[in-house]
Amino acid sequence: MTLSEPPGQPTRTVRLLAAVGGLIAGYVSLAVADVAAFWVRPEASPVTAVGDVVVDQTPAAVKEWAIREFGESDKAVLLLGILVILGVLAVGIGLLALRRRLLGSAAVAAFGVIGAVAAVTRPDSDSALDAVPSLAGGAAGAALLYGLTGLLTRRADTSSGAARADRRSFLVVAASAGLAATGAAALARAAGSPVEENAAASRAALRLPRPASPAPAVPAGAQLPVPGIGPFVTPNRDFYRVDTALVVPRVNADRWRLRVHGSGVREELTVTLRELMTRRIVERDITLACVSNEVGGSLVGNARWLGVSLADLLREAGVRPPSEGGPADQLVARSVDGMTIGTPVEQVMDGRDALLAFGMNGEPLPFAHGFPVRMVVPGLYGYVSACKWIESIELTTFAAYDAYWVPRGWAAQAPVKTQSRIDTPRALARPAAGPVMIAGVAWAQHRGIRRVEVRVDDGPWQPARLAAEDTVDTWRQWVYPWTATPGRHTLTVRATDGTGVTQPEQRTDVVPDGAQGHHSVVVTVGEG
Ligand SMILES: Nc1nc2c(c(=O)[nH]1)N[C@H]1C(S)=C(S)[C@@H](COP(=O)(O)O)O[C@H]1N2
Numbered sequence: 001m002t003l004s005e006p007p008g009q010p011t012r013t014v015r016l017l018a019a020v021g022g023l024i025a026g027y028v029s030l031a032v033a034d035v036a037a038f039w040v041r042p043e044a045s046p047v048t049a050v051g052d053v054v055v056d057q058t059p060a061a062v063k064e065w066a067i068r069e070f071g072e073s074d075k076a077v078l079l080l081g082i083l084v085i086l087g088v089l090a091v092g093i094g095l096l097a098l099r100r101r102l103l104g105s106a107a108v109a110a111f112g113v114i115g116a117v118a119a120v121t122r123p124d125s126d127s128a129l130d131a132v133p134s135l136a137g138g139a140a141g142a143a144l145l146y147g148l149t150g151l152l153t154r155r156a157d158t159s160s161g162a163a164r165a166d167r168r169s170f171l172v173v174a175a176s177a178g179l180a181a182t183g184a185a186a187l188a189r190a191a192g193s194p195v196e197e198n199a200a201a202s203r204a205a206l207r208l209p210r211p212a213s214p215a216p217a218v219p220a221g222a223q224l225p226v227p228g229i230g231p232f233v234t235p236n237r238d239f240y241r242v243d244t245a246l247v248v249p250r251v252n253a254d255r256w257r258l259r260v261h262g263s264g265v266r267e268e269l270t271v272t273l274r275e276l277m278t279r280r281i282v283e284r285d286i287t288l289a290c291v292s293n294e295v296g297g298s299l300v301g302n303a304r305w306l307g308v309s310l311a312d313l314l315r316e317a318g319v320r321p322p323s324e325g326g327p328a329d330q331l332v333a334r335s336v337d338g339m340t341i342g343t344p345v346e347q348v349m350d351g352r353d354a355l356l357a358f359g360m361n362g363e364p365l366p367f368a369h370g371f372p373v374r375m376v377v378p379g380l381y382g383y384v385s386a387c388k389w390i391e392s393i394e395l396t397t398f399a400a401y402d403a404y405w406v407p408r409g410w411a412a413q414a415p416v417k418t419q420s421r422i423d424t425p426r427a428l429a430r431p432a433a434g435p436v437m438i439a440g441v442a443w444a445q446h447r448g449i450r451r452v453e454v455r456v457d458d459g460p461w462q463p464a465r466l467a468a469e470d471t472v473d474t475w476r477q478w479v480y481p482w483t484a485t486p487g488r489h490t491l492t493v494r495a496t497d498g499t500g501v502t503q504p505e506q507r508t509d510v511v512p513d514g515a516q517g518h519h520s521v522v523v524t525v526g527e528g
Pocket residue numbers: 239240241242243244245288289290291335336337339368369370381382383386387388389
């Protein structure tokens with residue numbers, strides 16, 4: 001024993017090892033829970049369940065900030081944040097265990113209980129089994145920490161040979177547990193989750209029916225031959241993704257059901273995917289936009305959807321829109337992960353192509369985009385229309401029910417606002433003087449785009465050339481050939497929709513019902 005280390009005070013080495021012990025115990029807890037969740041239900045893993053709770057409790061302003069700062073990586077950032085916090089707590093628990101061995105282990109177990117409570121109280125949890133992964137992880141971590149701390153505290157005399165041997169055992173046990181947990185997690189991942197396997201198989205086996213009502217052919221002139229404008233049809237792999245799901249739900253199409261019920265439903269319906277596919281199949285090009293899309297942003301995409309008419313299905317159930325005296329003005333779609341999306345019944349039944357879609361650009365919906373079935377309604381932002389992984393539709397009223405985003409500060413009703421975006425030249429580009437194509441897209445779903453104009457600096461608004469219109473439900477490309485002169489220039493675009501209304505200049509926030517304002521980019525033109 002050295003003079004600087006009075007008896008009973010653990011040495012720095014021992015404290016360091018205790019911290020490592022805490023981290024390893026935490027890591028093993030998560031890995032064990034993850035492996036168990038693979039078998040029970042991937043969404044029941046504690047980090048996902050707690051993350052889901054955080055997502056649900058996050059105020060609109062923070063969500064908006066997260067999307068702005070991190071875009072589609074917002075979920076990865078959240079999970080990383082949770083892991084960092086858990087790491088810090090694990091170090092603290094490791095050090096605590098050095099003094100209060102049982103209390104340290106109890107703390108690890110308590111985290112397991114927190115994870116279990118989060119997992120079973122998620123809206124998509126329908127079984128107490130969802131508690132198992134967190135509890136198993138907590139128990140494994142608690143036991144490991146108890147054992148490891150024992151090796152550190154067994155001998156009061158930390159400098160004796162026996163104590164050194166204990167520390168070696170500590171390292172061996174810690175490393176073996178860490179490696180075993182990593183190996184088990186890797187094996188589980190490689191083997192694939194048995195819960196998910198049948199979902200993937202059901203998607204692979206799905207044959208899309210031919211449309212009785214095909215989408216009108218896209219006019220050849222809808223895609224402008226200008227480098228730098230995105231494709232008219234957004235490929236599935238590039239299609240933006242926005243949802244609250246930390247783990248993408250993987251629904252087995254063979255077990256999928258959609259229930260239609262509620263106020264004004266004469267005959268409650270439950271349909272399978274097979275039944276849906278025997279109905280009149282409709283194919284349409286529809287541009288989908290997110291309310292969180294900033295002016296100039298990329299949370300918008302255009303796809304060819306295959307599905308059935310939602311209005312037809314509702315009529316069959318006896319539903320009438322409010323204009324025909326129906327009692328329900330809101331349709332609440334609910335997804336398998338508990339999301340609720342409220343859509344005006346009037347718009348769904350006013351003749352527009354509101355779809356229950358199962359196909360996207362020629363393939364079954366990708367899991368991330370709502371497999372097996374989602375809603376798509378032209379002219380409404382995704383959060384009030386485009387429910388993915390849909391499992392029920394309830395007819396109710398806006399007065400009686402607030403869907404998920406409404407208490408979080410977003411409008412209950414949100415038609416898409418007219419928007420236009422400059423895709424090329426990019427912001428801060430340095431084109432050479434001479435001819436430069438200014439080009440991009442404009443959208444005002446279900447109203448259509450009548451005119452796009454471009455302004456250079458403070459000059460007059462000049463008409464851009466519009467690409468051929470596909471339908472009023474799709475975006476429209478435009479191009480303005482500019483003769484660029486040397487120096488710094490601000491390029492601005494504005495669109496006028498099919499009703500003759502031009503985008504206002506004033507920028508507004510995306511909350512509560514979508515951003516307004518003109519998109520502009522600043523470029524510096526070099527000498528020709
Ligand atoms: N189940 C579920 N459906 C959802 C959401 C969600 O979080 N959960 N997000 C909505 C939002 S905000 C948008 S913009 C669209 C995005 O659809 P996409 O991810 O296929 O582009 O899905 C909508 N449908």
